[in-house]
Amino acid sequence: MPGPGTRPGRYASREQIEQLLRDGGSNSAIARELHSDRHRVAAIRRDLGLPNVPAQPLTLEEKWRARTRPADGGHLEWTGERQSTSGTPVMRYEGRTFTAAAIAFRIRTGRAPDGYARAECGHHQCVEPAHVDDTATRMTTREQLRYLTGRGERKPVCRHGHDQAVEGRFESDGRPYCEACKRDQRRRTAGRAV
Template identity: 65%
Template sequence: MNATDAEITTLLRQGNLSNSGIARILRVDKHRVGRIRRDLSLPNVLPQPLTLEQKWASKTRPVEGGHLAWTGERGSASRTPVLRYKDECHTAAALAFRRRTGRAPEGYAFAECGFNHCVAPAHVDDEPGRQRTREQLRYLAGGQKRPAECVHGHDQAEHGKYESDGRAYCGQCKTEQRAALRAQQLEPASA
């Protein structure tokens, strides 16, 4: 459907919709709406300023089980929920973590509740929080305290980590293994 100039003018004269808002409603080009606005000498509508937290909340939807689904933008390759606000891009999970704790997350913030990309503040944790939870899971499952050093001599107080099931591993060893694998993949094949 192609809206008439009269339909666009009617919405412009209401005075509460932006060019983009009218374009969305009538499914027309926003530049056409802007041209008509200028021809009528009508001022642009100032956007209603939302706080970062209000904008975040407007992009969530409650889901059964206490989860929050993200209805906003997603990162292109990773499909990570993101929110653009005042020329900055935030992950929705980092904002959920900040909402719950009042501080920025250390490392990546995400939920391990089983609901894909959940942004419920109670479900989202940062790296130190996840490691504490995983360590507790290890002990609850009958696991022992991890050794002070890994088999390669890395200090586990600094490099020790836990998988989501509570199994301990050395983060430094894993980093070195990944680097070696990448280097191996970049080497030209032997003739």
């Protein structure tokens, strides 16, 4: 952070910027620290004939790991960015945005998730790779639980005629539900609220 007497904003002194450049800071880091314009910092770097600081590229997994912290019970909390409206943990990498859970799933399985990735442990937005499943894995596990608890096969169509091979889902305890029926219910509820 800026030292005593630092004037943040566009009024950061050239001497302050030069000192941080000589100390090896990057243009962006110095601009952030002094609340200055990074283009001004870059211009001063050019005037001094100092080379740009080489980027320290992190892998997707390394960047992800740097934004997590252990939580009680073997869970992993996200400390990075969140999607503005839903609060979903996200991370930008090489021009793309990923959910933290999708990266956790990729770390555990070595493949991209099929559908949404999320933790099945019950800890809100946990990103521990061992706790995260994708939609396909979740449905397979829940269907197996259904059979293990003696509930048998899911019916081929719901009571409203929706094909359960397409719209059928399972609750975490193995109970079946129809995603199409849930969507219809949400639409009806939203229509009443207007």
